[in-house]
Amino acid sequence: MRPEPAVAPTLADGADRAVAKTTYFYDRWRGFFYGLLEPGWVTFSLLIAIRYFDMPVYLKALLPAATFIGLLLNTFTIAACGRTGKPTSWLISIIMILCALCISGAMIAPTLALFLAFFMAANILFVQNPPLLVQIYSANYRPGERGTKVSTAFILLAMGAICAGWLGGEALDRDITYFPIILAGMAAVCVVSSFIVRRIPSQPLDRKANANPFKSLSVMWKDKLFGWLLLCWMVIGTSNLMTIPLRIEYMADPRYGINATNFEIALVTFIVPMIIRMLSTKVWGFLFDKINFIVWRVCINACFFTGFLIYFNSHSLPLLGLGMAFIGAAMGGGAIGWTLWVTKLAPSSEVSKYMSAHTALTGLRGTLAPFIGYWVLAHLDPHLLSYVCAGGMILASTMFALAWKSPRMRAA
Template sequence: MTTKYSVRKQFHRELTSWSLLAFALAALEGGVAGVLVNHFFSAVVDEFWLNQAVALVAGAPAIANLSSPFWARMEQGRNKVLMVSVLSILCSVSILFFVLSPTGRTGLFLAVLGSLVGRICWTGVLTVRSTLWRANYPRYIRAKITASLALPMSLIMALTGLAIGWISQHSLTGIRWFYLVLSILGISGAFIYRSLQIRGAENLAHDEINIKKSEGGFSWHTLITILRKDKAYRGYMRTMFIFGSGNLMFMAPLILILNHQLLIPQWQQVLITSSVPLAALPLTIKLWAKSLNKLHIIQYRAIHSWSFVLAIGIYTLASILNAPWLLWPASFTFGTAVAGAVLGWNLGHHDFTTAERASQYMAVHVTLTGVRGLIMPIIGVNLYHLLNNISVDYGRYMLILPLLLSFSGALAFVRMARKN
C-alpha cells in the first residue's frame, strides 16, 4: 500500500531531478533549436536544405518517438531507475553537439544530429517513466503529481529558453559556454534520479518478463496487435493522429514565417515559439489536472483539444493579417494547450490498460506520434516553400492546413465523447 510519506518522499526526489534536467531540455525544445539553426546557418547553406533542417529539429521531439518500440522492449524486466538515469545523462550531453560543431554544412548536420540523439534518449525516458509513475502513484493523484512536476520544469525551460535567445543573438562564444553549464546541470539531475525506488519493483519485473516470454516483447508487431485487438484504443489513436498532425505541422513553418514574413527579431522568435508557451503552462496545468482526474481521457480530449485549435487559429490570423501583436496571445494560448497535452500525453493511455502493459500502450502512442512527427513538419516547410515560390505573399497562408487538421480532430473527439 502506498503511504502519504512514501509518495511525498518519491515526489521530492523526482522534483529535484526533473528540475535540473529541465535546464538541458530547454536547449532541445523544438522552437529553440529551430530558431537557432535558422539563425546560425542561414548564410552558409541553401535555403531549401536549411528549411529541411529547421523541420527536422523543430519536429525532433516527435520524430524521436519512432524509437519508442525499441525502448519499450529494452525496459521490460530491467532496472528502470538506472535506465532513466543513463538516458537522461546522454540527453544532457547531446546538446553539446550543437555548440561544439563547426559552421557550414558539417555543423548543420551535427546540430540536427544532436537534436535527434537527445530527443531519442528523452523518448526512452518518457517510455520508461510512464511505468514508474503507474507503479508509484495511485490513479487519483497521478494527474496532480504530473502537474506538480511539470510546473517547475516549464518555468525553468521558459527562462532558460529566454536566456538562450538573448545570448545567442549577442555572442557565439557565450552560447557555447552556456550550453556547457546546461549540460552539467542536466547530468546532475540524472545522477540524483538514481536514488528513486519503485513500489512493487520485483512483482512488476516478474510480470513484464512473463509477458516478454509469452509475447516476445514489444515490437512493431505488438503495436499492430494492440491496435487490432483494442477497438477503443484504436479509435483514440486514429483521432489523435488527425488532431496531432495539425499540432506537429505548424511549428516549423511558423519559424520560417516569423523570420521571412513577419521579420521578428531572433530573441523574440525564441520567446514566441518556446519561452512564452512554457511560462504559460504552470498557470493552467493544475486546472487541467483536476479535469483529467474526473474524466476519461476521451472526454478530456473533447474539451482540451479546442485550446490547440484556438492557438493555431490565432497564429494563422497573425500570419495572414501581418499582425505580429497577435503572436503573443497565440503563444500564451498555445502554452495553456500544451499544459493540458502534457497530462494527456503522460497519463491518457492508462485509461485503456493495466500496469504491466502500460509501457506498451505508451509506446504505441509515442510511436504513432513519431510517424506524424517525421512527416508533418517536412510537409509543412515544403508547402511553405512551394507557396512562397509561387508568390512571396502566399507563404503566410500555409498555417490554414494545420488549423483544419486540428479542427477536424477536435470535432472527432467530441463525437467520440458523445458515443462513450
C-alpha cells in the same frame, strides 16, 4: 528533511504513501531540470543551425524531426530495457548520461553535419524517457491523483523552460557564437537530472509484457478502442506538430513581414506559451482526475483551434503573443494528456506497452509533420495553413465524441 529513496513495491490502486511521497519529491526536481533543456531541442538548435552554421532550407526539418524519430524507437527501447532487469529509474538515469555526452559532442562540433549528428542523437535519446516515466507514475501514484501530481512536475518544467528560454534568447541575440555555453549548460543539466531521477523508486519493467517490440505495436488493432483513439491523436498531433517549426519560420523570415529578433522569437514562441502552460497546468491536471476524458480533450482542442487562427493571421507582437498564449494553454493540458491518457485504458502491467505504441505513432507523425509543414508552406500562405490546422482540431474533436458510446470512455 529529504525523503530517502525506496524500492517501489508492485502497487495497485492503494499506492504506498511513502513511495508516492518520495516519487513526488524527486519528480518535481526532475521536471524543473528537464525544463531547462526544453528550449534547446527545437528553438535554440534551429537558431544555431540557421544563423551560425547557415543550414540550407532542405535540412531545416531535421532538428524538429529528431524528437519524433526517437519516439518511433520507443517500442524497441522498452523491449531492450525490459531485458536488462534494471529498475526503470536506473535506466532513465543512464539515458540522461548518454544525452550529456552527445550534447558535449555537438558543443565542439566544427561542422554543421557533426552538429546535427550529435544534437539529433541527444534528442533521440532524451525522448526514450516517456514510456519509462509513465510506468513509474502508474505504479507509484493512485489513479485519482496522477493528473494532479504530474501536473506539478509540468509546472516546474515550464518554469525551468522559461528561465532557460529567456537567458538563452538574450545570449544568442548578443552573439550567436555564445551557443557553446548554452550547450555546455544543457550537458550539465543532463548529468544533474541523471542523479535526481535515479533516486525515484521504481521496479524493472515486466519482461514478458514488453519482450517483443512488434507485439507491443499489435495492441493498436487488438484493442479497437485504443486504436480509434490513437487515430484521433494522429489528427491532433499532425495538425499541431506541422506548425511547430513554422511558428519560428513565420517570425524569422522577412518575406512574412515580421522579421523578429532572436529574443522576440524566443519570447513569443517559447516564453509566452510556457508561462501560460505553467499557469494552466494545475487546472488541467485537476480536471483530468475529475471530469470525463473526452470532454477534457475537446476543451484542449478548442484552445489549439483558437491559437492557430490568431497566430498565423497576425503581424503585431501582442497578437502573436495572444495566439501563442492559447497554444500554451493547450500545451498545458496536452502534455498531461499525452503522458497519462493510456492509464485510463491500459492494464497496470501493460502501461509501458500501450505507451510505447502511442509514442511510436507520435514519432511517425512527428517525423513527417515538419516536412509536410514546410511543403504546405511552400504552396499555401500561413493564413491558409492556419485554417487547415484548425480544421484538423474540429475533425479530431468529432472523432473523440464518437468514442463516447464506449462504456470504457464514459467511465474514463
